[in-house]
Amino acid sequence: MSATGRPGMAARFGARAAERRGAWLSTLAVALCLGIALSGLAPLLQGVTWWFAAMAMIVAVLGVSAVLRDRGAPEITVVAVSAIVWGALVILLYAVDTLWFVVPTFDTLRDIAADLADARFSIAEQESPAIAEGPITQLLVMAVGLIAIISDELASGLRTPVLAGVGPLALLAVTPLITEGTPDLLLYVLTAAAFLLVIWCSSRIGRAPRPGRGGRNPGLAVAVGAGALAAMIALPAVVPGLTAESLADDGSSSRFPSVYSSGVDPTIQLGRDLRRSDPMLSLTYSTDAEDGLYLKMVNLADFSTDTWQPERPYQADRYRGGPFGTPQGLAPDVPVTAQATTVSIAGLRSDWLPLPYPTQQVDELIGTWMLSPGSFTVTELRGDTQGLNYEVTGLDIQPTAQQLADAGGIVPDGFDRFLEVPTGLDPIVAQTAAAVTAGAATNYDQAVALQEYFRSDAFSYTLTAPDATAYEGGNAQMIPAFLAAKEGYCVHYAASMAVMARTLGIPSRIAIGYAPGQSADRTSEGGRALYEVYTDQLHSWPELYFEGVGWLPFEPTPGLDFTPPDYSLPDYAQSDAGNPGAAAEAPETETTDPAERPDTEQDAPATATAEQAVLAQVRGWGTFLAVLGGIALIVLAPLLLRRARRARRVRELASTGLPATLAWIELEDTLDDLRVQRSAGDTLDDLATRLAGDHLVPEEPLARLWRGVEWEQYARPGSADDATRSGLADDLRTVIGALEAEATARDRTIARLLPVSLLRRRRSPTPAGALVP
Incomplete structure (x- = not known):
């Protein structure tokens, strides 16, 4: 690398490190949340060594993530190195004898696959609480390590801490699905409290909160999470049918005989x-x-x-x-x-x-x-x-x-x-x-x-x-x-x-x-x-x-x-x-x-048997498709809502009194979704200059947008004609298209599936303050 290139690289690493200031607290909160949720498996497994083994893996992979983020490494590097550390630990702990010097071989993969198959057999044949023998502990360590990497990336890397709760929730859901009885309420409360801590720490990563940035309202985020926790605790007490007894397996026609499908005893x-x-x-x-x-x-x-x-x-x-x-x-x-x-x-x-x-x-x-x-x-x-x-x-x-x-x-x-x-x-x-x-x-x-x-x-x-x-x-x-x-x-x-x-x-x-x-x-x-x-x-x-x-x-x-x-x-x-x-x-x-x-x-x-088999298959496929459709709807809901908001704003450009301001609000939301960094002290001119220089946005349509905003906000209000409104809509599409074309495929996917602009308070185009949330 050239001498002129090294300072640029160092500057980029330094900028990332500053932007991620405090990310280690979010990572620590993720580890705490996973550790508490992991305790929920105690009714299924004997002893405590499995818990310490899984926590050791969590500490190892998340420790690497925290150090790399603190040094300003690119996020893709953080994830890649954490995954490599996870794989290296798995091999060293469970398949070291299969290495050729220090290089994994096909025997390494076969050995690990055989261990996982043994774990599956061992789970299937034991009653609860099962003996956490080697294969079971190995499966748990490997699975929890991957969950930790993904949860930390969502909370500390992508800064979408709400999605990071899927990992702890998955751990908490295992025991109730297998055993009877009322879940341990204290464990759920502690996990929920740790999850609120994850949301709080994730929302405070970097510099002081900036207006209009998604995920930067920790008070609101924690309030929403606390409300959800309160509802989880209170609803079963007041809503008929949400008790542990009513949710027990009662053999209703909507369920299939489970026999040994739970895999325990x-x-x-x-x-x-x-x-x-x-x-x-x-x-x-x-x-x-x-x-x-x-x-x-x-x-x-x-x-x-x-x-x-x-x-x-x-x-x-x-x-x-x-x-x-x-x-x-x-x-x-x-x-x-x-x-x-x-x-x-x-x-x-x-x-x-x-x-x-x-x-x-x-x-x-x-x-x-x-x-x-x-x-x-x-x-x-x-x-x-x-x-x-x-x-x-x-x-x-x-x-x-x-x-x-x-x-x-x-x-x-x-x-x-x-x-x-x-x-x-x-x-x-x-x-x-x-x-x-x-x-x-x-x-x-x-x-x-x-x-x-x-x-x-x-x-x-x-x-x-x-x-x-x-x-x-x-x-x-x-x-x-x-x-x-x-x-x-x-x-x-x-x-x-x-x-x-x-x-x-x-x-x-x-x-x-x-x-x-x-x-x-x-x-x-x-x-x-x-x-x-x-x-x-x-x-x-x-x-x-x-x-x-x-x-x-x-x-x-x-x-x-x-x-x-x-x-x-x-x-x-x-x-x-x-x-x-x-x-x-x-x-x-x-x-x-x-x-x-x-x-x-x-x-x-017999005919009746064939009909029953067909009906069972139809019910099974119907349930599968319904679940699949529900998952797809949940995953695509942010994308659909964001597109609906953009389409509505474009339509309103033809009737609103401040069309340029409304167009600029949509542009600001698009910048938030694409995670484009900008300073709270930038003027519209400064931001337009940076977008044109750093993101290859065409200057003329961008200039028409910000000049229109300045006219509407600070000059005598007037009614824009139809040609002007149509031109603003075209300019907005051109600028947004240029921003999305310049972004990477990964950034575009994240912007569409996880639009942070939906998390902030909505703004309306009003004079003298439209751009302040």
């Missing part, structure tokens, strides 16, 4: 959907099975800690069609019958696919799915099964009592995890299991005894379990309370039987999905029985493992008119034992070879 979410006051249609299915089918979605198998967790989906393989394979533990001599089923999802939104167990193959499935080999569950991360239609080939396992008895107490290698119970489990659980199964000779006999114990008259079914806060779901503390109260719903029965089975040495897990549903009193076009499944038929049941037979479902929940499987009834063993030839006379096993399975392609879903 499927057992909790199951309880919420069961308590819907107005059950909604989740899915329909037609099957050639003799009875309705249990449709499993996810297995809860890990009980090494205080709560049940799903089997780790990241151990799954990508499913590209074809047979699932042989179910775990199923011997070739166990009788099975192939069953063909067509499933049509109506309103269900879930990461997991409803399937009968054990499924052998799924056809006509759209999307990218992952198969968990051990559990035969199918998962996709998009979290929305709504509208899917697919064909399923499954097996009906029909073991003989002798085969169940022969299973004995064998636990195969690798199944120890299905026997784990948390340290400190109340001894009453194992003691009750031992007492209930006293005298049972085999694992199978013990399983039958446990089921009969829960289905006895001593237990009752209810959705209003006592002390819902501690009694909800399938945690370790719930089980002793449930055994004492002897009332609850399916999760309590399934979790208790599964844990008691583990204390007896029987591998167990919990299945969550749907009960068989209700007959639709009609058949599908292929002649199959048709079933409708609603949200109140969400269900949970235990599955116990017997070597040589595999995983078998049991039904300990009483009072639901569900008939337990034949093999789980006490008289099954007795009748089979009285018929030694029963095993030999067992039905011939049907083949599950895909080439020989029943032809299900010709069986189309």
Whole structure:
């Protein structure tokens, strides 16, 4: 750079630094606001290390931004360097082993992407509050770092602090969307107060406030924000329908079944959907099975800690069609019958696919799915099964009592995890299991005894379990309370039987999905029985493992008119034992070879099912388009309002008594929108000279405008003729066109989408003072 060029560059940096004086206070306020809002995630995550890790990222990226602005760096440089620092920290903290010397590689991107996928799986499988393990903390740190950069740029760079509130609001919105209960009012008040501080500090960046500059009225800005805060606190108390109770998920027809779409603790979410006051249609299915089918979605198998967790989906393989394979533990001599089923999802939104167990193959499935080999569950991360239609080939396992008895107490290698119970489990659980199964000779006999114990008259079914806060779901503390109260719903029965089975040495897990549903009193076009499944038929049941037979479902929940499987009834063993030839006379096993399975392609879903799917899709698209249109309207509202104001002023030039003054007011607003810097002490002549010299505005039309203003403001008023008024309109369009043509594309976009002239008090063209707000 030349010697003459360096002073110019230094001068520009110095001018920017002066203009941004105090910007560090705005940045500090943004960090404070984000830190308080970040605390709103505490009900979802255990511990506090995640908060400190996220705050460290916020301090790092915002510290860099504050230093660069203080030195007068261009705003694009501030954002770019902050983003680079964010990326460098992410790599150094979470993917440093993938660097080639100090250069990121493709392995770096793959490693980070894998970590984020693990975080998504971990969130999906944990209950609230989840353990903030590495991937979850990494996701949070990365996301909050980006939110901090964007929020700070809006508040301290573009000086539109109102938009900077979107970041803290997004953090505050996460917990209420996932958990039940009334939000913490104090947290919202503190966040709102910090946000008002952001608005105040942003409005005072630079020199003393200048008349007519957008965003430079801190008193008005804070007053508006305080009014909004007061309304937020006061309205729920006085307006019907704005209470936490009324906003809870009540199963109204305007909402879809959520099941596990919130991604936190499927057992909790199951309880919420069961308590819907107005059950909604989740899915329909037609099957050639003799009875309705249990449709499993996810297995809860890990009980090494205080709560049940799903089997780790990241151990799954990508499913590209074809047979699932042989179910775990199923011997070739166990009788099975192939069953063909067509499933049509109506309103269900879930990461997991409803399937009968054990499924052998799924056809006509759209999307990218992952198969968990051990559990035969199918998962996709998009979290929305709504509208899917697919064909399923499954097996009906029909073991003989002798085969169940022969299973004995064998636990195969690798199944120890299905026997784990948390340290400190109340001894009453194992003691009750031992007492209930006293005298049972085999694992199978013990399983039958446990089921009969829960289905006895001593237990009752209810959705209003006592002390819902501690009694909800399938945690370790719930089980002793449930055994004492002897009332609850399916999760309590399934979790208790599964844990008691583990204390007896029987591998167990919990299945969550749907009960068989209700007959639709009609058949599908292929002649199959048709079933409708609603949200109140969400269900949970235990599955116990017997070597040589595999995983078998049991039904300990009483009072639901569900008939337990034949093999789980006490008289099954007795009748089979009285018929030694029963095993030999067992039905011939049907083949599950895909080439020989029943032809299900010709069986189309029922007409009602297709109509429901279409209506669900129409409602879904309608909601999506409405939301999209609302967002577009909000984003474009400032642009439309500003254009309407300009068009109205141009029209008024033909009738107003001070047309030149009105045209100059429009020019001043355009300068504000384009962020053109000018001095409060400039005369009209000074400003016109600067615009002509620095912004290449044509001198003649500009001169006619300011001379017209001077005549109207300081000379004897007179009525301008039509030619003069038309000429002023043409001059105004010429000057504004030149200003917009000289501005960068970024500046034009900001001026159109974020016109700061709308934020200041409107002025009218009056003599001797029209240009003073």
